[in-house]
Amino acid sequence: MSYKILIINPGSTSTKIGVFEDETLLFEETLRHTTEELAGFNMIVDQKNFRKKVILDVLAEKNFDIKTLDVCVGRGGMLKPIPGGTYAVSDDLLEDLKIGKQGQHASNLGGILAREIGDELGVPSYIVDPVVVDELMPSSRLSGVPELPRISVFHALNQKAVAKRYAKEVGKKYTDLNLIVVHMGGGVSVGAHDHGKVVDVYNALDGDGAFSPERAGGVPSGALVKMCFSGEYTQAEVMKKLVGKGGFNAYIGSNDARDLEKLVNEGDEHAKLVQDAFYQQVAKDIGGMATVLRGKVDQIILTGGIAYSKHTCEELEKRAGFIAPFTVYAGEDELLALAQGALRVMNGEEEPMKY
DSSP, rough: OOEEEEEEEEEESEEEEEEETTEEEEEEEEEEOOOOHHOOOOGGGGHHHHHHHHHHHHHHTTOOOGGGEEEEEEEOOOOOOOOOSSOOOOHHHHHHHHHHTTTOOOHHHHHHHHHHHHHHHTTEEEEEEOOBBOOOOGGGOOOEEEEEEEOOOOOOOHHHHHHHHHHHTOOOOOOGEEEEEEEEESSEEEEEETTTTEEOOTTTTTSSOOSSSSSSSSSHHHHHHHHHHHSSSHHHHHHHHHHTTTTTHHHSSSOOOOHHHHHHHHTHHHHHHHHHHHHHHHHHHHHHHHHHTOOOSSSEEEGGGGGGOHHHHHHHHHTTTTTTTTTEEEBOOOHHHHHHHHHHHHSSSOBBBOO
């Protein structure tokens, strides 16, 4: 039996939608929202009816009969920390999306819209592997300062999707493998997948692991404290140095890895130094996660937009290939990953998780 799936992935100024038949994409659209259109809404949740109308209008314009849908899937939002998996949008989960349990973010609307449209059609609604997925083992949470525990914020949707894709391609279960997954996009997250759980991961958002196109990663903490209390910067300015203007942006004025590679190819020595440092730091993160898995690593998987760079993948394999073989799944197909999460439940491969 085949299933038709509506995927809803809201961003701050756009809503990406896709309609799949099983894993085959029938069509996708990125619906842009102007600042003026969103200005009248005080809270993220207040945008629900506006975004819902835009989605339904586009589906109607494409002459797609929404009554043929079997399931609706939304991008998961800022919920409480939860294990990875596909979650039915229960009343409790819906309520936490509405209030923004861990913060206000447009992704909170994904599950809300999926639930409302699904309920109207009489079909189930799900979210899959939100960024708040937390499967850390207890020892991974200690930072050295009790008031500053390490937390799990990473590219859970894509990391889990490529890990399960690899397992399927080699004819094994994700829960039978030890994997290191390296997501390289605007942020970099490196996770240790121990028999189906991400037991340790470098926080991709605000201060862990390698620097990336937009983020500073782990920086010298003593120097950071002095910067914070120097009186030269506001809290917002320091945060921007760490998230947004850090990494490649700080060193070469661009958050595009292709720009960095272009400068290196043109003989720019400073750019070459930045590139070498990036490779060194990502490789160190891979090595660190290999120790978490006690050296028993079945495969290292490179993914995200930067994995399109053949040179980057080759350099990382030169540095860390002694740990385990490498597989590359370039890019980040969020719509497909969400569809696959729903399909695993619809086909009976996985039980839906309870929030």
